[in-house]
Amino acid sequence: MNDPPTTFRRPTDPPDPLPSIRGSDHVVRLHKEWARIHANADLPASRTLSRRLRDKTRGVASRFGTGNHDQLLGDLVRAVDALAARCDELSDRVANLEVSVDDVVRTFGPELTQLRAAAEQQLDESPGRTTPPQ
């Protein structure tokens, strides 16, 4: 008989899908924090002493060229969002591929194995086949 079917180095069973990054704790917390900061910024300026102090500080900071942190943070949040979206999309695609590979293995594997066994039996039984000399 020829060589037996090759075994796999790891199972082809599709694992559980990866959890969404956009829905992960870190990203959600980032959004919440960002929303909270903006909500505070929308409050009336003279409402609290601490608010007035913060506005004053921000005014001073902008005068010395460090006032566009808000802009930078906003860009960063949007970048994290975009990356998370792309990661989730890639995860979905990999999960689909894993399912497809498993389907192919489970469908064609047994069929090919059955065909190969039948072919080898026919070869063994064919009249032209002779036993090699010992």
Added chain:
Amino acid sequence: MSLDVAEASIVVMSSSWCDESELSFVTRSVAGAASRSGAVSIFTPSPAGERRADGAFDLVGIGAAQNATWPDVVTAHWPHEADADAVWIVDEPSESALALLHGCPGRAAHSIAPVGLDTDPSVSQLRLIPRPDRSGAGLHVPINPLARTGRHTGLGFTGYLLVLTDRPSRPPVTPPTSKAAWLTARFPEQYVVVVEGAEAVVWKGRALRGAVPIDTRTDLWRLVAHAAMTVDLDPGAIVARECIESLRFGTPIVVPAHSVAARHAQAGGGLTFRNVEDMFEAVERLMSPQERECFSRDGAVYADSAFGDPDGFVAALAATLQLKHP
């Protein structure tokens, strides 16, 4: 209790007594059953005069050649002259064993292992499997029915294909033995549990899933009792012990057509195969619950009646050896 040759009515010459082979199991069972009908002496190829207790028997050495085989007629040291009426049983009718037997002209013997066509006609093989018409009791093959109550603790599933390997000793776990590779490739949805090297190695969908140790016979019985079927790739040459055990647990068997186990399959306990395609067909057929139920029931009835009756075996052996049964 075992006696020396002069006192014994049954003499057992065993070179396999201390092995873990089927031959050893059968020899011990035959000696045990024969001891119910007469005094038994066990001789082994070990240093002359050495006497070692083993359970109910004393193993007496009569000398040994190199490789622990039987000594020749000249150097063999028998404790006493043999009783002329003693019944002689040899576990394996090897050339050296036969030479010793024939040291006494006209001595007939019963062999436990199969006897070759060219073996001296004074040596006949003991019948340990009932005839096809199921007359007579076969060797008693004990099982522990409690193995049915709990699966092997290392496996979290049942209903697998249990494959008893055809590879000796402890081969590497991967790749599996050829026919196990064919089975896991053909039936990717099934767990294929390969028993070899005192381990149960689990395959599914052509991939290795793990291995659990088999420490005791009860572990093996648990594996057998909770399998959908037992595929024995290399059944024992004397009675195919594991196949009988499988049938007694109600697990059908799939075995090579040229083996002793084929007789158990043909008696209703399963199916035989000549090649890989046959094997696939047999396994597929036994996957049908209705078919499996049928083979399971018929196989258990056959195996219990033929190999589950210790008193019947004692009586049948006494009749064969022409001993006086108590």
